[in-house]
Amino acid sequence: xxxxxxxxxxxxxxxxxxxxxxxxxxxxxxxxxxxxxxxxxxxxxxxxxxxxxxxxxxxxxxxxxxxxxxxxxxxxxxxxxxxxxxxxxxxxxxxxxxxxxxxxxxxxxxxxxxxxxxxxxxxxxxxxxxxxxxxxxxxxxxxxxxxxxxxxxxxxxxxxxxxxxxxxxxxxxxxxxxxxxxxxxxxxxxxxxxxxxxxxxxxxxxxxxxxxxxxxxxxxxxxxxxxxxxxxxxxxxxxxxxxxxxxxxxxxxxxxxxxxxxxxxxxxxxxxxxxxxxxxxxxxxxxxxx
Amino acid sequence: xxxxxxxxxxxxxxxxxxxxxxxxxxxxxxxxxxxxxxxxxxxxxxxxxxxxxxxxxxxxxxxxxxxxxxxxxxxxxxxxxxxxxxxxxxxxxxxxxxxxxxxxxxxxxxxxxxxxxxxxxxxxxxxxxxxxxxxxxxxxxxxxxxxxxxxxxxxxxxxxxxxxxxxxxxxxxxxxxxxxxxxxxxxxxxxxxxxxxxxxxxxxxxxxxxxxxxxxxxxxxxxxxxxxxxxxxxxxxxxxxxxxxxxxxxxxxxxxxxxxxxxxxxxxxxxxxxxxxxxxxxxxxxxxxxxxxxxxxxxxxxxxxxxxxxxxxxxxxxxxxxxxxxxxxxxx
Numbered sequence: 187x188x189x190x191x192x193x194x195x196x197x198x199x200x201x202x203x204x205x206x207x208x209x210x211x212x213x214x215x216x217x218x219x220x221x222x223x224x225x226x227x228x229x230x231x232x233x234x235x236x237x238x239x240x241x242x243x244x245x246x247x248x249x250x251x252x253x254x255x256x257x258x259x260x261x262x263x264x265x266x267x268x269x270x271x272x273x274x275x276x277x278x279x280x281x282x283x284x285x286x287x288x289x290x291x292x293x294x295x296x297x298x299x300x301x302x303x304x305x306x307x308x309x310x311x312x313x314x315x316x317x318x319x320x321x322x323x324x325x326x327x328x329x330x331x332x333x334x335x336x337x338x339x340x341x342x343x344x345x346x347x348x349x350x351x352x353x354x355x356x357x358x359x360x361x362x363x364x365x366x367x368x369x370x371x372x373x374x375x376x377x378x379x380x381x382x383x384x385x386x387x388x389x390x391x392x393x394x395x396x397x398x399x400x401x402x403x404x405x406x407x408x409x410x411x412x413x414x415x416x417x418x419x420x421x422x423x424x425x426x427x428x429x430x431x432x433x434x435x436x437x438x439x440x441x442x443x444x445x446x447x448x449x450x451x452x453x454x455x456x457x458x459x460x461x462x463x464x465x466x467x468x469x470x471x472x473x474x475x476x
Numbered sequence: 477x478x479x480x481x482x483x484x485x486x487x488x489x490x491x492x493x494x495x496x497x498x499x500x501x502x503x504x505x506x507x508x509x510x511x512x513x514x515x516x517x518x519x520x521x522x523x524x525x526x527x528x529x530x531x532x533x534x535x536x537x538x539x540x541x542x543x544x545x546x547x548x549x550x551x552x553x554x555x556x557x558x559x560x561x562x563x564x565x566x567x568x569x570x571x572x573x574x575x576x577x578x579x580x581x582x583x584x585x586x587x588x589x590x591x592x593x594x595x596x597x598x599x600x601x602x603x604x605x606x607x608x609x610x611x612x613x614x615x616x617x618x619x620x621x622x623x624x625x626x627x628x629x630x631x632x633x634x635x636x637x638x639x640x641x642x643x644x645x646x647x648x649x650x651x652x653x654x655x656x657x658x659x660x661x662x663x664x665x666x667x668x669x670x671x672x673x674x675x676x677x678x679x680x681x682x683x684x685x686x687x688x689x690x691x692x693x694x695x696x697x698x699x700x701x702x703x704x705x706x707x708x709x710x711x712x713x714x715x716x717x718x719x720x721x722x723x724x725x726x727x728x729x730x731x732x733x734x735x736x737x738x739x740x741x742x743x744x745x746x747x748x749x750x751x752x753x754x755x756x757x758x759x760x761x762x763x764x765x766x767x768x769x770x771x772x773x774x775x776x777x778x779x780x781x782x783x784x785x786x787x788x789x790x791x792x793x794x795x796x797x798x799x800x801x802x803x804x805x806x807x808x
Contacts, residue, residue, distance in 0.1 A: 226631050227615075229627065229638050241633075299513075300513070301516035318729050321780050322530075322531050331548075348530055407620060408623075410731065411731055425620060429626075429740040451620070
């Protein structure tokens with residue numbers, strides 16, 4: 187603003203205009219960015235509603251002439267969609283249940299118990315969060331192959347039983363914050379640590395239990411490389427099937443069914459996220475070294 | 477460890493042995509320490525055993541394999557010492573793949589952190605429907621990689637993709653986005669698409685920034701940018717460091733190049749365009765397309781050591797710059 191003594195009133199209204207313009211710019215920027223972020227998934231939905239000819243046409247047809255809802259039912263029949271979904275579900279449920287319980291169990295040990303070597307072990311645990319998992323997965327796959335565990339769900343059982351460092355850390359933080367009296371009262375009552383864990387600490391930690399379960403479930407549902415390596419095409423998960431099974435007998439891809447199928451594969455995870463947002467975000471921000 | 481434990485348990489009752497009441501009072505406590513120790517190992521054993529069997533053992537196995545010509549099929553494999561390492565060092569394909577992985581890390585990690593931080597600052601303002609914006613911006617980070625890969629393949633399809641549709645509106649010819657040399661930009665965009673992850677984590681950090689600090693800065697006449705640079709960023713620095721480290725590790729391991737390729741199976745790794753042929757894809761090719769387990773294991777171990785070194789260097793060089801607001805009395 188210039189120095190030519192504006193009356194206080196006009197400068198105030200000028201500032202008001204400026205604020206309003208700022209807000210308008212802010213909202214426009216936000217709406218555009220949000221649109222860009224939703225774009226890829228929106229386009230996948232639109233692609234799933236087109237005909238194959240529309241998907242092959244150049245230049246692009248922005249919208250389908252007739253909405254092809256039947257792509258979604260066809261995607262069910264072209265491959266054994268429900269069978270693969272069941273495989274995904276079984277693996278994800280088994281892993282999420284086991285890893286949540288084992289991580290709570292280990293987290294309790296690190297939070298409430300003491301022994302020589304604890305500090306070192308906890309350091310190793312934190313460090314192991316930084317280990318590149320894909321790097322260790324490849325030789326693990328070779329070992330599982332040697333042991334004949336390929337094409338079984340045993341690897342997920344073993345991974346589940348051995349707990350996940352990140353979830354152990356979540357549980358440890360939670361258990362460490364519970365009052366000491368909880369434990370002392372249990373000891374006075376002659377309650378062993380195992381019972382103390384099941385009866386007192388685990389029930390207390392249900393917010394972490396649900397967050398951990400959801401995180402582990404979505405990991406496994408979304409995992410591609412482990413089932414692709416470890417499971418044959420009958421027993422594999424939806425993620426792998428969608429990527430490779432939508433072909434004509436001649437081996438040509440069927441993009442509209444693949445798009446429809448991937449929408450149906452992603453939507454359950456989006457719904458879980460929308461319903462359980464709070465737990466998701468709590469888990470996320472705890473990981474930020476807070 | 478265990479001997480120490482045993483002696484401490486065995487010794488302690490001694491001094492009080494002659495005093496009966498004191499002994500009675502002491503004994504449960506001593507055995508309780510021992511019980512605590514045993515319980516600690518009982519509780520942590522699933523992780524300890526799992527870590528040894530499912531992390532240490534496979535890595536040791538890979539180290540052994542890397543010294544052999546093992547291919548999983550032929551029984552005539554033999555021990556070759558460091559030959560695999562010598563070969564990979566002299567293979568230009570390894571160096572090119574490593575260079576591309578490094579370039580991808582130093583572009584994708586800072587860019588996604590900047591994007592996430594910018595989004596966090598945007599949606600931290602008092603807005604209408606703030607929660608909705610946050611949810612929608614975070615949503616892509618929840619989409620599983622397979623869904624993301626297929627969505628981007630449709631979006632950047634040469635014929636029917638929306639990206640070329642937009643270019644066409646401006647009279648620009650269609651580009652082969654998923655092939656060389658553009659595939660790398662699509663890969664980068666898949667990473668930026670999930671910047672909501674960093675947004676959420678930074679947002680939690682932003683909300684921890686004490687309000688008084690901002691008010692004090694405003695009273696002192698500091699500009700918004702200056703406040704951001706001198707107050708927000710230092711207070712967020714532990715979060716940013718964590719994001720840098722995990723981001724680098726994630727970028728090295730990404731399988732997105734595979735998912736964006738015409739055939740997303742591990743055997744289809746040979747169809748990944750050159751510009752997306754990152755180090756991990758090179759490892760995949762050696763494992764699954766060629767089946768040279770020994771050589772591929774050597775590649776893996778080189779990567780493993782490089783990740784440890786880079787992570788160590790990041791921690792080392794940021795140790796002075798990162799501000800931990802743990803103990804206000806502590807001096808840096």
